[in-house]
Amino acid sequence: MSEADLMPILTALVAAVAIAATAYAFMYPYISSDRMKDKRVATVSESRSKKIATQSAAELAANRKKQVADSLKDMENRQKSREKISLRLRLERAGLEIEPRTYWIASAASAVVCAFLAEMFAPRAMAPMLMIVALVVGGFGLPRFFLSKRTAKRQKKFLTELPNAIDVIVRGIKSGLPLNECLGVIAKESLEPVAGEFRDVIEQQRVGVSLGEALDRLTRRMPLPEVKFLAIVVAIQQQSGGNLAEALANLSTVLRDRFKMGMKVKALAAEAKSSAMILASLPPGVMLMVHTSSPEYIAPLFTTRTGNLFILVGLFWMSMGILVMRKMINFKF
Numbered sequence: 001m002s003e004a005d006l007m008p009i010l011t012a013l014v015a016a017v018a019i020a021a022t023a024y025a026f027m028y029p030y031i032s033s034d035r036m037k038d039k040r041v042a043t044v045s046e047s048r049s050k051k052i053a054t055q056s057a058a059e060l061a062a063n064r065k066k067q068v069a070d071s072l073k074d075m076e077n078r079q080k081s082r083e084k085i086s087l088r089l090r091l092e093r094a095g096l097e098i099e100p101r102t103y104w105i106a107s108a109a110s111a112v113v114c115a116f117l118a119e120m121f122a123p124r125a126m127a128p129m130l131m132i133v134a135l136v137v138g139g140f141g142l143p144r145f146f147l148s149k150r151t152a153k154r155q156k157k158f159l160t161e162l163p164n165a166i167d168v169i170v171r172g173i174k175s176g177l178p179l180n181e182c183l184g185v186i187a188k189e190s191l192e193p194v195a196g197e198f199r200d201v202i203e204q205q206r207v208g209v210s211l212g213e214a215l216d217r218l219t220r221r222m223p224l225p226e227v228k229f230l231a232i233v234v235a236i237q238q239q240s241g242g243n244l245a246e247a248l249a250n251l252s253t254v255l256r257d258r259f260k261m262g263m264k265v266k267a268l269a270a271e272a273k274s275s276a277m278i279l280a281s282l283p284p285g286v287m288l289m290v291h292t293s294s295p296e297y298i299a300p301l302f303t304t305r306t307g308n309l310f311i312l313v314g315l316f317w318m319s320m321g322i323l324v325m326r327k328m329i330n331f332k333f
């Protein structure tokens with residue numbers, strides 16, 4: 001084969017190699033392992049950055065939870081340090097602006113009245129024992145029962161009005177008002193007992209007490225979880241900042257949902273409560289009707305020692321039954 005015949009073949013071969021080299025040069029980044037390696041490195045770096053960002057958000061949430069837990073623990077320690085509740089504090093929680101001396105005078109008067117009523121209406125054989133019981137119940141039981149009921153009623157009214165007060169704070173903060181002015185609006189325009197309690201907070205601030213300490217005193221007068229949470233949120237916001245309006249808006253929503261749940265539970269338990277009241281009133285009602293129709297038939301219960309023993313045993317088991325029924329129809333939510 002001559003040299004003239006080999007030249008076209010060599011030229012075509014060189015052109016093919018050049019085209020293949022050019023194509024390989026363009027395709028190399030897409031088919032090489034370095035390209036796959038770069039993709040894997042980019043993927044790992046992106047996932048790592050996302051993981052770092054997620055960890056940062058998680059760390060912020062964990063720090064906030066830790067602050068809340070520390071504040072709760074600090075508040076519990078302070079409450080445990082003054083665990084003994086004085087009579088003056090009980091009167092403040094009930095909303096009674098009286099001195100403890102006045103309370104003890106009223107308790108003594110109640111004991112005397114109960115003993116007089118027991119002496120008048122009790123059978124002669126049981127009069128001394130019933131007078132002693134009436135003195136104890138009238139002197140210690142009835143005043144404490146009155147205080148506890150009044151305190152529970154006042155706390156219920158406070159919780160009913162608290163969401164509206166929190167909404168006032170949220171709207172005021174969103175519109176640019178400082179927290180103290182929002183509390184002043186609540187003290188002026190809210191219903192009692194919310195207005196009175198926040199009025200005390202404002203007055204304490206005027207004499208130099210910090211807002212955190214004033215809210216801590218509020219939690220002593222109103223020992224409710226919602227009030228404690230309000231005090232903790234405000235304390236954390238003052239120390240480390242944060243979106244106070246959002247936290248208080250969530251608290252207001254939770255309070256309203258709890259109120260709706262309470263009304264639903266009350267409606268569902270109404271039938272059981274009616275049945276419990278009827279069952280508890282049947283024995284004394286039957287005894288009263290028998291005593292009215294034929295007193296001679298039921299007289300041995302009051303005039304003999306065996307009858308008195310039966311009355312005591314019956315009262316004991318009636319009390320146990322009432323407590324069991326009360327436990328069955330009371331729901332915590």
